[in-house]
Amino acid sequence: MANVVRLGIAGLGTVAQGVLNILQHNHAIILARSGVDLRVTRVASRAAKRDVDLLGATFSTQLDTLYNSDDVDIVVELIGGETTARDLIEASLAANKPVVTANKAVVANFGNQLLASNQHVALKFEAAVAGAIPILQAIQQGLVANRFEHVVGIINGTCNYILTAMQQSGTAFDVALSAAQELGYAEADPTFDVEGIDAAHKLAILLALAYDTQFNFDDIYIEGISKISPADIIYAQELGYCIKHVGIARRSAGSDDDNDGVIEARVHPVLLPEHQLLANVNDVANAILIKSDAAGHTLFSGPGAGGAATASAVLSDVVNVAQDLLRGGEGPTTQNRAPVTIVPIAQVRSPHYLRIPTQDQPGVFAAVAQALSNHEISIEAAIQKQPSSVDEIVDIVILTGIATDAAIQAALGEVQQLPQMAGEIARIRVETLE
Amino acid sequence: MANVVRLGIAGLGTVAQGVLNILQHNHAIILARSGVDLRVTRVASRAAKRDVDLLGATFSTQLDTLYNSDDVDIVVELIGGETTARDLIEASLAANKPVVTANKAVVANFGNQLLASNQHVALKFEAAVAGAIPILQAIQQGLVANRFEHVVGIINGTCNYILTAMQQSGTAFDVALSAAQELGYAEADPTFDVEGIDAAHKLAILLALAYDTQFNFDDIYIEGISKISPADIIYAQELGYCIKHVGIARRSAGSDDDNDGVIEARVHPVLLPEHQLLANVNDVANAILIKSDAAGHTLFSGPGAGGAATASAVLSDVVNVAQDLLRGGEGPTTQNRAPVTIVPIAQVRSPHYLRIPTQDQPGVFAAVAQALSNHEISIEAAIQKQPSSVDEIVDIVILTGIATDAAIQAALGEVQQLPQMAGEIARIRVETLE
Numbered sequence: 001m002a003n004v005v006r007l008g009i010a011g012l013g014t015v016a017q018g019v020l021n022i023l024q025h026n027h028a029i030i031l032a033r034s035g036v037d038l039r040v041t042r043v044a045s046r047a048a049k050r051d052v053d054l055l056g057a058t059f060s061t062q063l064d065t066l067y068n069s070d071d072v073d074i075v076v077e078l079i080g081g082e083t084t085a086r087d088l089i090e091a092s093l094a095a096n097k098p099v100v101t102a103n104k105a106v107v108a109n110f111g112n113q114l115l116a117s118n119q120h121v122a123l124k125f126e127a128a129v130a131g132a133i134p135i136l137q138a139i140q141q142g143l144v145a146n147r148f149e150h151v152v153g154i155i156n157g158t159c160n161y162i163l164t165a166m167q168q169s170g171t172a173f174d175v176a177l178s179a180a181q182e183l184g185y186a187e188a189d190p191t192f193d194v195e196g197i198d199a200a201h202k203l204a205i206l207l208a209l210a211y212d213t214q215f216n217f218d219d220i221y222i223e224g225i226s227k228i229s230p231a232d233i234i235y236a237q238e239l240g241y242c243i244k245h246v247g248i249a250r251r252s253a254g255s256d257d258d259n260d261g262v263i264e265a266r267v268h269p270v271l272l273p274e275h276q277l278l279a280n281v282n283d284v285a286n287a288i289l290i291k292s293d294a295a296g297h298t299l300f301s302g303p304g305a306g307g308a309a310t311a312s313a314v315l316s317d318v319v320n321v322a323q324d325l326l327r328g329g330e331g332p333t334t335q336n337r338a339p340v341t342i343v344p345i346a347q348v349r350s351p352h353y354l355r356i357p358t359q360d361q362p363g364v365f366a367a368v369a370q371a372l373s374n375h376e377i378s379i380e381a382a383i384q385k386q387p388s389s390v391d392e393i394v395d396i397v398i399l400t401g402i403a404t405d406a407a408i409q410a411a412l413g414e415v416q417q418l419p420q421m422a423g424e425i426a427r428i429r430v431e432t433l434e
Numbered sequence: 435m436a437n438v439v440r441l442g443i444a445g446l447g448t449v450a451q452g453v454l455n456i457l458q459h460n461h462a463i464i465l466a467r468s469g470v471d472l473r474v475t476r477v478a479s480r481a482a483k484r485d486v487d488l489l490g491a492t493f494s495t496q497l498d499t500l501y502n503s504d505d506v507d508i509v510v511e512l513i514g515g516e517t518t519a520r521d522l523i524e525a526s527l528a529a530n531k532p533v534v535t536a537n538k539a540v541v542a543n544f545g546n547q548l549l550a551s552n553q554h555v556a557l558k559f560e561a562a563v564a565g566a567i568p569i570l571q572a573i574q575q576g577l578v579a580n581r582f583e584h585v586v587g588i589i590n591g592t593c594n595y596i597l598t599a600m601q602q603s604g605t606a607f608d609v610a611l612s613a614a615q616e617l618g619y620a621e622a623d624p625t626f627d628v629e630g631i632d633a634a635h636k637l638a639i640l641l642a643l644a645y646d647t648q649f650n651f652d653d654i655y656i657e658g659i660s661k662i663s664p665a666d667i668i669y670a671q672e673l674g675y676c677i678k679h680v681g682i683a684r685r686s687a688g689s690d691d692d693n694d695g696v697i698e699a700r701v702h703p704v705l706l707p708e709h710q711l712l713a714n715v716n717d718v719a720n721a722i723l724i725k726s727d728a729a730g731h732t733l734f735s736g737p738g739a740g741g742a743a744t745a746s747a748v749l750s751d752v753v754n755v756a757q758d759l760l761r762g763g764e765g766p767t768t769q770n771r772a773p774v775t776i777v778p779i780a781q782v783r784s785p786h787y788l789r790i791p792t793q794d795q796p797g798v799f800a801a802v803a804q805a806l807s808n809h810e811i812s813i814e815a816a817i818q819k820q821p822s823s824v825d826e827i828v829d830i831v832i833l834t835g836i837a838t839d840a841a842i843q844a845a846l847g848e849v850q851q852l853p854q855m856a857g858e859i860a861r862i863r864v865e866t867l868e
Binding site for chain 2: 002003018022025026029030032033034035036126132133134137138140141142143144145146147212277280281285287292293294295296297298299300301302303306308309311312313315316319320322323324326327328329330331332333334
């Protein structure tokens with residue numbers, strides 16, 4: 001009995017059921033591996049009790065039973081949503097109960113306050129980023145000795161599924177989205193996923209841990225994938241690239257050598273070189289590529305969602321916290337998280353892919369090239385298809401050299417004024433991952 | 435000063451220099467992230483002191499100064515070799531000093547005794563497997579709640595570099611090996627790497643941690659890559675596969691549901707489906723793919739060697755041990771590692787790739803098919819090239835269904851007796867990774 005640690009679980013949805021299911025089947029494995037004898041003593045959910053084996057735990061519809069009870073050592077918050085979850089986490093920490101949560105929105109939006117006001121009680125959230133992949137542990141422990149150059153993650157499975165389907169079968173965004181919805185990979189209202197908000201929540205967390213800083217959700221630049229066309233995917237392939245939706249945190253090229261320098265934080269589609277491992281992470285899988293000063297390029301891939309996969313990450317945190325509880329004593333205290341300056345997107349520098357639909361008239365490529373040149377943007381590669389009929393619209397496709405977003409915006413403003421323009425310009429940033 | 439933990443480093447080679455270099459540059463990062471203030475108080479190496487900044491540490495040619503001194507909290511063993519390193523680890527643990535080592539040979543060969551006789555003093559060896567990749571932490575912490583179906587790793591960078599070169603430029607093994615030697619990716623005597631011994635050391639460690647069992651180096655089946663021909667690589671590509679050298683640990687299909695059931699443990703070349711992420715891990719990179727019951731397929735990739743990358747993993751262990759030291763108290767004790775039964779290779783079941791060089795005579799394919807059929811081996815796919823001239827030798831290439839190694843051996847024994855045989859048969863196991 002000396003190694004017993006008692007859990008109070010909030011929620012009874014798919015992740016909570018996954019936790020109960022794992023504990024039912026793998027309790028002995030966890031004990032053998034970690035020395036921790038996990039018991040679920042309480043489950044609380046404001047919805048009525050479902051037909052789930054609670055492993056002998058007491059059920060209540062009152063969440064406060066979790067943090068007001070002496071028979072709970074760790075509160076596991078799996079109710080989702082924001083307000084109630086945040087209140088539960090806050091009350092549990094205040095009651096000196098360590099908390100494990102899978103709630104990325106709460107951590108991204110309220111993590112600064114929650115962590116700052118409860119420094120001596122653990123709050124862990126491995127499951128909030130990239131599901132089963134133990135990426136936060138990798139950043140905080142496995143790569144603890146490293147300064148991070150960049151963290152680039154495919155961190156939304158819905159976007160990755162849609163882009164993979166578009167790439168592999170040439171379908172349009174709407175068609176791929178419908179397929180994702182039918183398979184349960186996208187919500188009825190997909191905005192949260194396809195417009196990048198979910199990815200930004202996760203990036204805010206990755207950024208805070210990788211750069212030892214506060215959570216900066218409000219400062220993250222966010223773009224989704226709804227404007228990606230099949231033509232862009234085909235042109236990208238011709239150029240040797242793959243289109244993925246990623247979150248990027250990066251020490252800015254202009255920043256000084258301090259780790260708390262200036263950081264880029266942005267979520268948007270990118271062209272990745274097709275030979276890069278990250279470009280080959282397909283379907284609903286997630287992956288995070290980290291470039292560090294000592295460890296070089298490391299990549300972590302796996303399922304980013306699902307009850308069992310998320311529960312795996314939740315229990316990893318639970319075991320860590322439980323081991324510390326059993327060990328007793330006060331761990332070393334870390335410094336408060338300092339704020340960091342996020343580079344405005346206008347100043348972010350990268351190569352760009354541009355697709356410019358024009359009427360097929362002499363001089364149009366020269367005019368586009370002149371507009372780019374006016375803003376000191378070089379052309380690294382270009383594709384101009386021969387029109388198959390008279391009066392056809394022709395796509396001018398260009399890979400630019402490295403330029404700021406502001407310069408690209410200004411140049412495209414000029415291009416848009418050209419009389420030969422025949423549609424909306426597509427522009428996607430390019431990440432070489434070097 | 436409350437958070438100071440003092441290191442005694444044994445060795446002054448590239449990894450030790452990497453550790454000193456990281457501590458020189460990233461000391462503040464490590465402190466901010468972990469709360470641990472690491473100081474190197476002693477360095478000992480039996481070779482004379484090199485021109486390296488020891489960060490104020492006392493140098494000695496006597497290794498016993500590390501574990502006999504009161505000013506060392508953790509001994510970091512980086513001298514390599516087996517006997518001296520093992521003695522140092524043993525003496526340090528006996529002196530109640532936790533040890534961090536990068537020495538895979540010592541852990542694979544002597545881990546059972548070292549861990550069994552020192553259960554209350556930490557012995558950590560993250561750097562012993564796959565360099566910078568925090569794979570042991572992933573198994574023990576990030577995926578702690580999972581039962582592992584299989585662990586398949588590209589865990590020898592030399593082999594991966596050679597096979598990648600053979601695939602990308604069509605060179606023969608000898609040529610690719612020479613190139614690897616020129617680049618410093620292979621030793622002058624490459625046997626240890628290209629014949630799979632190094633990979634087997636690492637697999638023994640992965641297996642012990644993933645299956646909560648003892649180290650089983652002596653029972654691991656080992657095959658290297660020196661017999662892989664450019665023809666095999668080309669045929670594999672035609673069939674949609676990539677040839678990689680891997681270590682595999684797997685719960686045997688025949689084993690019962692207990693985690694300590696019967697395990698496969700083998701190191702050899704395999705054909706991997708080319709769309710699998712693991713098949714796209716190239717050059718000197720390492721990667722480990724884990725299939726778990728809850729977390730599904732997770733993959734961890736990064737540099738498998740190099741002073742800085744290995745030092746990154748060493749310091750990750752150091753920080754973990756240091757945090758426990760600062761916390762004080764006794765952690766939960768885990769069970770003793772139980773022995774496990776390793777399946778004899780003859781009983782291991784998998785599909786096979788076969789390349790059978792024959793004279794181009796009527797009936798030869800039928801005779802080969804008959805020999806396979808005699809041992810209930812099905813043919814899933816076959817390639818038979820038309821000869822470009824009379825009397826040419828023709829390769830019959832076959833992908834078999836799943837069969838035991840014993841059945842394949844017996845069938846190939848019959849094939850070898852056919853009068854039309856014109857050379858040595860190549861056979862490589864196929865891993866679908868499903």
